[in-house]
Amino acid sequence: MPEPIDFYFDFSSPYGYVAAHRIEDLAQRHIRAVTWRPILLGPAFKISGNRPLSDQALKGDYMWRDVPRLCRRFGIPFARPEPFPIATVAAVRAVYWLWDRDSEQAVAYAKAVYRAYFADGRNIGETAVALAVAGEVGLDAESLGAALQDPALKDRTKGEVEAAIKLGVFGSPFFFVDGEPFWGGDRLPLMDEWLARGGW
Amino acid sequence: MPEPIDFYFDFSSPYGYVAAHRIEDLAQRHIRAVTWRPILLGPAFKISGNRPLSDQALKGDYMWRDVPRLCRRFGIPFARPEPFPIATVAAVRAVYWLWDRDSEQAVAYAKAVYRAYFADGRNIGETAVALAVAGEVGLDAESLGAALQDPALKDRTKGEVEAAIKLGVFGSPFFFVDGEPFWGGDRLPLMDEWLARGGW
Numbered sequence: 441m442p443e444p445i446d447f448y449f450d451f452s453s454p455y456g457y458v459a460a461h462r463i464e465d466l467a468q469r470h471i472r473a474v475t476w477r478p479i480l481l482g483p484a485f486k487i488s489g490n491r492p493l494s495d496q497a498l499k500g501d502y503m504w505r506d507v508p509r510l511c512r513r514f515g516i517p518f519a520r521p522e523p524f525p526i527a528t529v530a531a532v533r534a535v536y537w538l539w540d541r542d543s544e545q546a547v548a549y550a551k552a553v554y555r556a557y558f559a560d561g562r563n564i565g566e567t568a569v570a571l572a573v574a575g576e577v578g579l580d581a582e583s584l585g586a587a588l589q590d591p592a593l594k595d596r597t598k599g600e601v602e603a604a605i606k607l608g609v610f611g612s613p614f615f616f617v618d619g620e621p622f623w624g625g626d627r628l629p630l631m632d633e634w635l636a637r638g639g640w
Numbered sequence: 641m642p643e644p645i646d647f648y649f650d651f652s653s654p655y656g657y658v659a660a661h662r663i664e665d666l667a668q669r670h671i672r673a674v675t676w677r678p679i680l681l682g683p684a685f686k687i688s689g690n691r692p693l694s695d696q697a698l699k700g701d702y703m704w705r706d707v708p709r710l711c712r713r714f715g716i717p718f719a720r721p722e723p724f725p726i727a728t729v730a731a732v733r734a735v736y737w738l739w740d741r742d743s744e745q746a747v748a749y750a751k752a753v754y755r756a757y758f759a760d761g762r763n764i765g766e767t768a769v770a771l772a773v774a775g776e777v778g779l780d781a782e783s784l785g786a787a788l789q790d791p792a793l794k795d796r797t798k799g800e801v802e803a804a805i806k807l808g809v810f811g812s813p814f815f816f817v818d819g820e821p822f823w824g825g826d827r828l829p830l831m832d833e834w835l836a837r838g839g840w
Contacts, residue, residue, distance in 0.1 A: 484698070498805070498809075498810035499810050502810070502821060502823055505821070506821075506823075509840075512840055513833075513840055605698070608701060608702060610696075610698035610699050610702070611699075621702060621705070621706075623702055624826060626826030626827055627826055630713070630826070633713075640709075640713055
C-alpha cells in the first residue's frame with residue numbers, strides 16, 4: 441500500500457477549511473488514504489516570524505475576498521467568522537483522541553468543527569462548543585470532555601505540533617506526499633500531478 | 641477587445657520568474673494581452689509587514705525546494721542566485737521606459753533580465769548588468785542608460801509602484817483580470833477558469 445497523504449491544518453485557517461473539502465477526492469483518485477493532522481499555527485508562527493494573514497494589511501483584505509471566491513467555486517458553504525483568528529486547542533486534542541480510537545470518526549468530527557466555524561459562525565475555540573459539535577455528529581461528548589483533561593493527551597497534541605514544525609510545516613494547509621512537502625490549497629493540482637507521475 | 645491581464649512582478653521574485661514563463665500562454669488562450677508591470681516589493685513589504693520569503697525560517701527552506709521543483713515541471717532553466725534577494729530598480733525603470741516605446745521590446749527585455757538572474761546568476765541589481773542585458777537582446781543600451789538618469793522616469797516608476805500598492809498588490813506574481821485580483825503563480829489554473837467562465 442502506498443503511504444497516506446499527510447494533511448496538516450489549523451482549524452482557524454480558511455484555506456485549511458477549503459482543503460478539507462477537497463483532499464479526499466484527490467487522495468482517492470490515487471488510491472491513497474489521508475492522515476488528518478490538526479495543528480496550532482501559533483508555535484510555528486513564533487519560529488517563522490509569520491503572522492495570521494488577516495493581521496497583515498493588503499494580504500488580509502485579499503484573503504477575505506479570495507476565500508469566499510474559492511468557496512463559491514467549489515460549492516463550499518462559507519460565512520466570515522468572528523472572532524478570527526482563534527486558538528483551537530480543544531478541538532485539536534479531540535481529533536487526536538478520536539483518531540486513536542476510530543479515524544473515520546476523527547475525520548467526521550474535524551469536518552464538523554470546520555463547518556461550525558466557517559459556515560455557522562460558532563466559536564470552536566470554546567471547549568463547550570468543541571464538545572457540542574462532537575455530540576452533534578453522534579460522538580460521546582462526555583467521554584471526550586473527560587479525555588480533554590488528560591495530561592497524556594495534552595502532551596500528545598504538543599508533540600504532534602512540535603513534530604510538524606520539525607518537518608517544516610509553517611502554514612495551513614500543508615501536505616506531505618511520500619515526504620515531499622506541498623504548501624497551500626492552491627498546490628492541489630500540482631500535487632495531483634506529482635501523485636500521477638510519481639514525482640519528476 | 642477585452643482588457644489586458646495585468647501582471648505585477650518583482651525581478652527578485654522566483655515565483656514571478658516562473659510566472660513570466662507561463663502567463664502569455666494562458667492569456668493567449670483567452671485572446672488577452674498582458675501588461676507587464678515590474679514593481680519593487682520593498683515598499684509593499686513596509687506596508688504589509690511582510691518580508692522576503694527567504695528571510696523567513698521554514699518558509700525560506702520550502703521556497704528553495706519548491707522553486708526548482710516548479711522549474712523542472714515546466715522546463716524552466718533555474719540556478720539559485722546569489723545574492724538574494726536584491727533591489728532591481730534600474731531594470732524596473734528600464735522596462736517602463738521601453739514599454740512606452742515598444743511593449744514587445746519591453747517584454748523581451750523583462751524576460752532576459754529574469755533569465756540573467758535566475759538562470760545565469762548575474763546580479764541584475766547592478767545597473768551595468770541591467771544595461772548589458774539590454775544590449776544582449778538588441779536594444780540600444782546607451783540610450784537606455786541615459787534614460788535611467790531621467791528624473792521623470794524615476795517618478796514614473798515610483799508612481800507605478802505606489803499605484804500597485806494602492807490596488808492591493810503585496811506579492812509577486814500578482815495579477816488582475818478585469819479588476820479581479822489573483823495572487824501567486826499557483827493561481828494560474830484558477831485564473832484560467834475565471835477567464836473561461838467570465839467569473840462566478
